[in-house]
Amino acid sequence: MFxxxxxxxxLKGLAFEFSPLVERSAPGTVTFDVSGLxxxxxxxxxxxxxxxxxxxxxxxxxxxxxxxxxxxxxxAARGFFGAGIAPYxxxxxxxxxxxVELLDPSEELRETLERWGIRRxxxxxxxxxxxxxxxLGSEGLRLRELARGEARRKLRPLEDPxxxxxxxxxxxxxxxxxxxxxxxxxLVNGLCTRLATRALATxxxxxxxxxxxxxxxxxxxRLPVPxxxxxxFLKLLQLDLEAHPPAAPVVLVWMxxxxxxxxxxxxxxFIPAAPEPVKLELTVQRIQAIVGEGRVGSPELIDTYRPDxxxxxxxxxxxxxxxxxxxxxxxSLGGAPLGxxxxxxxxxxxxxxxxQVAVTSGRPGFVAAEGVRGKVLDLAGPWRTSGDxxxxxxxxxxxxxIALSDGAAYRLYCEPRGWFVEGSYD
Amino acid sequence: MxxxxxxxxxxxSVLGGxxxxxxxxxxxALVSSGVPELDQTVGGxxxxxxxxxxxxxxxxRMSLLVAMLAEAARxxxxxxxxxxEDAFDPVSAAAAGMRLERLLWVRCGHRADHALxxxxxxxxxxxxxxxxxxxxxTPPQTARRISLTSWFRLRRAVEYTPTVxxxxxxxxxxKTCASLTLECVREDLEWSGKxxxxxxxxSRTRVGGGKNQNIRRFTPANAGERKRGLHxxxxxxxxxxxxxxxxxxxSLPR
Numbered sequence: 001m002f003x004x005x006x007x008x009x010x011l012k013g014l015a016f017e018f019s020p021l022v023e024r025s026a027p028g029t030v031t032f033d034v035s036g037l038x039x040x041x042x043x044x045x046x047x048x049x050x051x052x053x054x055x056x057x058x059x060x061x062x063x064x065x066x067x068x069x070x071x072x073x074x075x076a077a078r079g080f081f082g083a084g085i086a087p088y089x090x091x092x093x094x095x096x097x098x099x100v101e102l103l104d105p106s107e108e109l110r111e112t113l114e115r116w117g118i119r120r121x122x123x124x125x126x127x128x129x130x131x132x133x134x135x136l137g138s139e140g141l142r143l144r145e146l147a148r149g150e151a152r153r154k155l156r157p158l159e160d161p162x163x164x165x166x167x168x169x170x171x172x173x174x175x176x177x178x179x180x181x182x183x184x185x186x187l188v189n190g191l192c193t194r195l196a197t198r199a200l201a202t203x204x205x206x207x208x209x210x211x212x213x214x215x216x217x218x219x220x221x222r223l224p225v226p227x228x229x230x231x232x233f234l235k236l237l238q239l240d241l242e243a244h245p246p247a248a249p250v251v252l253v254w255m256x257x258x259x260x261x262x263x264x265x266x267x268x269x270f271i272p273a274a275p276e277p278v279k280l281e282l283t284v285q286r287i288q289a290i291v292g293e294g295r296v297g298s299p300e301l302i303d304t305y306r307p308d309x310x311x312x313x314x315x316x317x318x319x320x321x322x323x324x325x326x327x328x329x330x331x332s333l334g335g336a337p338l339g340x341x342x343x344x345x346x347x348x349x350x351x352x353x354x355x356q357v358a359v360t361s362g363r364p365g366f367v368a369a370e371g372v373r374g375k376v377l378d379l380a381g382p383w384r385t386s387g388d389x390x391x392x393x394x395x396x397x398x399x400x401x402i403a404l405s406d407g408a409a410y411r412l413y414c415e416p417r418g419w420f421v422e423g424s425y426d
Numbered sequence: 427m428x429x430x431x432x433x434x435x436x437x438x439s440v441l442g443g444x445x446x447x448x449x450x451x452x453x454x455a456l457v458s459s460g461v462p463e464l465d466q467t468v469g470g471x472x473x474x475x476x477x478x479x480x481x482x483x484x485x486x487r488m489s490l491l492v493a494m495l496a497e498a499a500r501x502x503x504x505x506x507x508x509x510x511e512d513a514f515d516p517v518s519a520a521a522a523g524m525r526l527e528r529l530l531w532v533r534c535g536h537r538a539d540h541a542l543x544x545x546x547x548x549x550x551x552x553x554x555x556x557x558x559x560x561x562x563x564t565p566p567q568t569a570r571r572i573s574l575t576s577w578f579r580l581r582r583a584v585e586y587t588p589t590v591x592x593x594x595x596x597x598x599x600x601k602t603c604a605s606l607t608l609e610c611v612r613e614d615l616e617w618s619g620k621x622x623x624x625x626x627x628x629s630r631t632r633v634g635g636g637k638n639q640n641i642r643r644f645t646p647a648n649a650g651e652r653k654r655g656l657h658x659x660x661x662x663x664x665x666x667x668x669x670x671x672x673x674x675x676x677s678l679p680r
Contacts, residue, residue, distance in 0.1 A: 301516060
């Protein structure tokens with residue numbers, strides 16, 4: 001069973017939503033294979049109704065025809081207004097009333113047919129094939145086959161990858177995020193359906209909002225792994241727009257999803273559970289909306305001796321190489337071997353607390369800072385460190401480990417700007 | 427005798443084993459804390475429960491927390507650290523063996539209320555092996571303002587999940603919502619060398635029952651005795667732990 005759309009709008013995109021085999025038969029005409037859709041939708045009438053409904057939703061204005069072969073579907077879509085189905089085996093009768101011009105004959109053949117009084121499909125279909133072959137040659141025979149709806153051929157499918165994009169031009173500007181979310185939901189659902197029909201997922205969503213001021217507000221969401229979850233996408237977009245709202249009312253919404261192969265993960269009984277990537281991304285976005293951007297992620301050390309040097313990497317790389325490998329079994333309790341050294345950790349003050357330090361014999365004797373005050377009972381240092389002197393942002397300092405009379409141990413340092421308490425050993 | 431009571435009798439007769447306690451919940455699974463001395467003392471950290479680590483500054487709370495996170499990461503679990511005061515030092519944590527790529531760090535910028543919300547979202551999100559909330563530098567008066575309802579909400583959220591929920595603070599805040607309370611008390615610091623060669627070597631901490639605190643201990647014998655499967659044992663011995671200072675100063679020779 002084949003379907004043909006003849007009209008205007010994103011015909012190709014609509015066809016790809018229903019079939020991977022799409023042929024661009026002529027400008028404004030696409031034909032696609034809908035075999036097997038009966039298992040999804042039911043009767044051919046139901047398939048036609050589903051295509052027509054989706055066409056109306058996506059703003060495509062086209063005639064639709066379903067037939068047992070591509071050429072009959074093309075002729076029917078070009079000749080009849082609205083949606084129609086050529087009954088199997090009765091195509092000749094169904095197409096009989098259509099004018100011969102629809103078959104696009106050559107000028108010479110058109111004159112001959114005109115002279116013979118052949119004006120409709122049924123007239124041409126009624127002629128004997130032997131006589132046509134003798135008088136009109138192979139082209140005449142092909143036209144007769146088309147007129148009878150009996151031509152059999154394969155589709156020439158489009159090979160260029162389809163773009164998964166859609167847009168909505170608004171009749172009036174939208175200045176609140178809530179009504180905008182409804183429009184986004186429509187685009188997200190449509191694009192996700194199109195991706196799902198091609199067994200694809202996406203790893204990047206691009207959103208462009210045309211503003212009333214003629215400026216554009218662009219946002220890109222990158223997902224840690226390919227996913228196809230419209231609800232999660234919509235929530236991510238909402239959170240992102242709440243954090244980065246457009247500067248003016250929106251008059252145009254354009255969205256594109258990058259098509260990629262979906263991720264297939266085989267989980268195992270002995271692999272610890274990990275957060276679902278899209279859910280984790282959503283959680284991270286929600287937390288970022290509370291604590292601020294760039295404050296949630298996985299810390300990554302930088303190859304430098306500069307104190308407190310790290311960068312935040314967005315999200316957690318849950319699918320590193322080590323995951324999924326068989327690990328040696330560990331006892332659930334006491335997994336760490338006895339004698340395993342436990343390290344003392346520094347708890348940092350961010351920013352470092354400026355300190356008043358009384359120096360005795362070149363060493364700190366008394367320290368006072370915000371929340372820190374006491375006599376130095378014991379100390380180690382100074383440890384002189386410096387770096388980046390070859391750049392515009394050099395650093396140098398003398399560090400002490402000190403135990404104060406307030407009962408705590410701290411790291412104290414002195415740099416050209418003064419004394420600071422960097423943190424406590426905790 | 428009501429219909430429910432008759433049904434209960436019938437169940438008991440079919441299942442055997444005498445009267446059934448319908449309110450009893452299964453004892454929580456215990457996982458290693460990464461500190462063998464502590465595991466030997468308290469049995470491990472309970473999953474699906476709130477564990478509170480309390481202690482004064484420099485008492486070893488953060489070292490204990492990082493050891494627990496490192497152990498969870500070693501088990502290939504994903505961990506989250508909600509850092510109310512932005513105090514986590516990734517350099518010394520990495521030197522202590524923490525796999526930073528398995529850690530989600532939430533920096534709350536001195537906002538305890540943000541920390542509570544973030545911890546709640548992380549637990550609701552699910553999938554984490556350990557979620558730790560660090561209120562260690564939060565002023566006690568601010569930490570005290572966190573209502574018991576918030577702690578109860580966290581406890582309910584983590585219940586029946588495989589997540590270990592940890593909270594670090596100066597004083598106990600979660601009260602009855604905490605299934606296990608660990609109190610850290612620093613005993614002494616060990617220094618070595620003289621003059622310029624002097625180094626901070628070790629910090630010794632005692633984790634366990636002080637006068638006001640107790641370690642709740644889980645054993646198969648007492649696990650089913652109480653409603654929540656937990657049993658307080660005020661006579662549990664304290665765990666002596668030694669924290670080595672090499673990780674805190676990774677650039678220095680030790």
